[in-house]
Each structure stands twice: as structure tokens, then as C-alpha cells.
Amino acid sequence: MHQDLQLGYLVLEVSDLDAWSEFTTRTLGMSVDGAPSEDALRVRMDELQQRFLVRRGPADDDVAVGLTALNGQVLQQILDRVTAAGVPVRECDEQEARDRRVKRLYTFTAPGGITVELVSAPYHSREPLAAPLVPGGFLTGAQGLGHAVFMVDDLDEALRFWTGVLPFRVSDTSGQETPNGVSHAAFLHCNRRHHSIALVQRPARSTYPKKLLHFMVQANSLDAVGMAFDRAIDADLTINRSLGRHPNDRMFSFYATTPSGFDYEFGWGAVEVGEDWAEDHYDHISAWGHRPLPRPVR
Numbered sequence: 073m074h075q076d077l078q079l080g081y082l083v084l085e086v087s088d089l090d091a092w093s094e095f096t097t098r099t100l101g102m103s104v105d106g107a108p109s110e111d112a113l114r115v116r117m118d119e120l121q122q123r124f125l126v127r128r129g130p131a132d133d134d135v136a137v138g139l140t141a142l143n144g145q146v147l148q149q150i151l152d153r154v155t156a157a158g159v160p161v162r163e164c165d166e167q168e169a170r171d172r173r174v175k176r177l178y179t180f181t182a183p184g185g186i187t188v189e190l191v192s193a194p195y196h197s198r199e200p201l202a203a204p205l206v207p208g209g210f211l212t213g214a215q216g217l218g219h220a221v222f223m224v225d226d227l228d229e230a231l232r233f234w235t236g237v238l239p240f241r242v243s244d245t246s247g248q249e250t251p252n253g254v255s256h257a258a259f260l261h262c263n264r265r266h267h268s269i270a271l272v273q274r275p276a277r278s279t280y281p282k283k284l285l286h287f288m289v290q291a292n293s294l295d296a297v298g299m300a301f302d303r304a305i306d307a308d309l310t311i312n313r314s315l316g317r318h319p320n321d322r323m324f325s326f327y328a329t330t331p332s333g334f335d336y337e338f339g340w341g342a343v344e345v346g347e348d349w350a351e352d353h354y355d356h357i358s359a360w361g362h363r364p365l366p367r368p369v370r
């Protein structure tokens with residue numbers, strides 16, 4: 073299995089930066105660097121300086137997806153494919169790259185208006201990570217920060233780009249009955265993580281106004297998920313999917329709502345994909361659980 077690419081970081085624009093400061097540190101259990109005067113939070117979850125850049129702004133949505141190439145050669149190969157597909161690419165200057173805490177930075181737009189930032193050489197921190205709320209820490213490394221799930225208007229077009237131009241492969245697909253009709257989704261890998269990106273077809277009657285549906289972070293211990301679940305309840309967050317298990321990536325996880333209205337998934341125990349991975353199709357996305365937790369919870 074190639075390990076050449078990973079979901080390196082997410083850039084989020086949020087209207088309530090104070091709420092996000094509290095959420096990322098006390099609820100997710102991550103570590104925040106940077107002066108508040110910057111109007112941005114630089115969030116760490118491992119040895120890298122930045123896995124989330126949370127900026128003050130009105131969108132309350134993801135505004136960029138950082139894909140980190142293993143090295144400059146891999147970055148160039150991907151850039152060549154994007155350029156050959158006729159997609160305009162912009163090389164960002166040193167200051168923009170420094171803001172992302174990477175050495176090289178190129179940006180282009182994927183179908184559905186998703187801004188992709190293709191980067192290499194992320195900055196490592198000299199300070200060890202302090203994340204005492206998450207025993208065992210987060211599973212990152214070559215598998216990246218976790219996954220991000222986006223709603224797109226044309227799933228087929230988006231899939232052609234992510235798998236035909238970008239070097240992602242389909243792990244599996246799903247088609248689940250919802251009140252808005254069948255919800256079609258595709259789960260894509262670019263390393264051993266079952267999916268780093270998932271794409272969901274926007275249902276015809278959807279009123280969801282954002283691109284990002286949720287991001288997922290994976291802990292190294294089951295207890296860390298239980299403790300994060302307790303913290304979500306203590307923070308009075310909306311628990312959209314209580315503890316449960318996905319049949320495809322076998323993730324044990326829960327989902328709650330961030331201060332920006334999209335969800336986060338906090339999980340443990342996902343299967344990893346290898347060269348012998350066989351694509352499958354699911355008509356349900358949870359083997360058990362993942363049900364909304366009715367309020368009040370206490």
C-alpha cells in the first residue's frame with residue numbers, strides 16, 4: 073500500500089473562535105498554539121505544528137483541505153496530473169506556505185467548490201504534544217489527521233476527479249435510505265486509512281448549507297473514545313450519533329456537533345486497507361448504534 077499522500081490538515085472558518093478554542097482543547101483534547109490576536113487557532117494533535125487551522129470568519133465550514141505529499145517528487149507528479157486535466161493551479165508564496173506551516177504549497181479547486189491545498193514538508197514542532205485528555209494520543213502519522221466527509225452536487229464528477237486525477241482509490245460505496253431519499257456516498261483512501269476523504273451526493277431535497285459534513289479523528293485507545301463521549305455530554309453538545317460501529321471501516325465512534333454546525337466523529341479501532349483490499353457496497357452505514365441521543369441526557 074502506498075503511503076505517498078495523506079490528509080494533512082483542514083482549514084476551517086468559524087464565527088465563534090472562543091467556542092472553538094474551548095472545543096478543540098477541552099472537548100477534543102487537542103493542543104492549541106498561537107496568539108489569540110492572530111484571529112486563528114493553530115491546533116496540534118501530534119508532532120506536526122498544525123493539523124487544523126481554525127480562522128475567524130463567517131463561513132462556519134471547511135475552506136481548504138490540505139493534502140500532504142510524502143516529498144517534492146510525489147507533489148510534482150500529482151501537480152502534473154492536475155495540470156494535465158486542465159485544472160488551474162496556483163503556486164502560493166512563502167508567506168502563505170508559512171501560514172499553513174508547510175514548505176511548499178499549491179492550490180486548486182476540486183468539483184463541488186472544494187479548495188485543495190497540495191503541500192509538502194510540513195513543519196514539525198520542537199515541543200512534545202500535551203494532550204492529557206486523550207490517553208494514547210491520536211492515530212495520525214502516515215495516515216494523516218483522520219478523514220473529512222464532503223457533500224457534493226455531482227458525486228460522479230467529484231469521483232472522477234478524486235480517483236482519476238488525484239491518486240485516491242475507492243474503498244467502498246454506500247446507498248442508504250434517508251427521509252430525503254437514498255443517500256449515495258463513496259469512501260476514498262490514499263494510504264492505509266480506510267478513508268481520508270468521503271464524498272456524499274447532496275440529496276435533491278437537502279437543506280444542508282455547508283460543504284463539510286464531518287471530520288473524523290481516531291484515538292489509539294477505546295477508553296479515549298468513552299472519555300471524549302463524556303466530554304461531549306458535559307459540554308452539552310448535540311450527539312447526532314451515539315456510540316456505534318461502522319460496517320465498512322469498522323470504526324467504533326460517536327458523532328457530535330461542533331460550534332460551527334457541522335459534526336465531528338471521534339473513533340477508535342478502524343480496519344486498515346492493504347493492496348488486497350476489495351471494494352464493497354453497503355446499504356447501511358452502521359452495524360449497530362450511531363443513533364441520535366435524545367435530550368436531556370442527564
Ligand SMILES: [Fe+2]
Nearest residue numbers: 219221288337
Ligand atoms: Fe466518518
